[in-house]
Amino acid sequence: MLALLEGGTYFHREAIEGERLTGRFDRTIYAPELDAAALAGCDALIVADRIHPAVLRRKRPLLLGYLATGGTLIVLGENRAQDWAPGVAWEFRPTNFWWWLEKGTDPGHRIAAPEHEIFRYVGMGELVWHYHGLLTPPPGATSLVEITPEGDPQGKGGSILYDHRNVGGGPGRMIVTTLDPFYHHGSFFMPAASRFLGKLLDWTDEAFRASR
């Protein structure tokens, strides 16, 4: 069973209720109303991008408790996850909306673990658009998509998507990204972001809603 945590914005509403994506979430939870009952029975919880971080900080005990009981959190970008989610190390990078204006430019995206199940659905065509900062995956996590040092304006490189199983030695799992597809999809802006969200949900259908 797959649940979505949403923040009451127009772009969350469009993604949930708009005609382009329908029936992809078994349950939607308005973040300020998140409680233990809402999380009961959820195999995975997608934390939609760009939820007000104050709400997520306030709900931190519930989210940690959910991980401790074996839940999977899929945390999307611009949620200041480094302030409330375990193991998240994030560095700011200026958003480059313009990478595609020069033909032949390599923005630096690389699939780092092609055998991972998510890549049965998500490919480079869905991944290469702007991102909001870089992650350093914690020990035990698998980096799935990286930005090369050459693609990073600071020359360092880092991860924009990783999978962290057995968070803190417990049964919980966190998939973390600095991509923010709900915002762009729900704003009718950037087809690549809509494609990424669609493919991500194809994967969550298989991984967490397989009994359907």
Add this chain to the structure above:
Amino acid sequence: MNDVALLDCEQAEGGVQDLIRDLALGPRIALLPLYDLGRTDLTAFRGLMIGLHADQRYLSSRRAQLESFLAQGGTIVVCGHVGHPFLAELNLFAPIPNYRVEDLEVNHEAAHPVWEGVEMEHLSRRRGVAGFYGRGSNPPPPGARILNSLGPGRHPVDFECRPAVGGRLLVHAGADLWGYHGSGSTADRIMPQLLDWITAPMEAW
């Protein structure tokens, strides 16, 4: 005196931090954490600016407070799409169906102090890329003044109306207007003119 409040949603993108840091404009704005709205006395302010990241479900729960702010002569500025109509004059966003680049060109429809001296081409494109300003309409209520529109279909992207309860409502169906601050073009005029307009006495219609 900071007589305009901006509801803060703690988002890096959108220009709030740059605006608050600005030596001239920053001191004119009170940054109000979104979820503190319910315990804030708005009578101290002339205007309230609400950006695209706002939790509109929460704003719907604060509708009586927002209406009483309007009724005392306050001005509310709403940027972004309407997903949860939290005031009577707000209607669900309608995107331009299958828009093409020419549908995203901004047209000037009526003079307004906030957009005075702003060239539409500076709104239509950033670095040659169209679509940042708007991609559809928050359908205006009857009696609204359409200020700017998009494309040959002239889809309203900016309107001002006088809400039934009183006050003024300015609605921009796109990215936050404060994001144009520091753009280095005539769009830089928007923010100071917006603050001036909010704090000036209400014009007769």
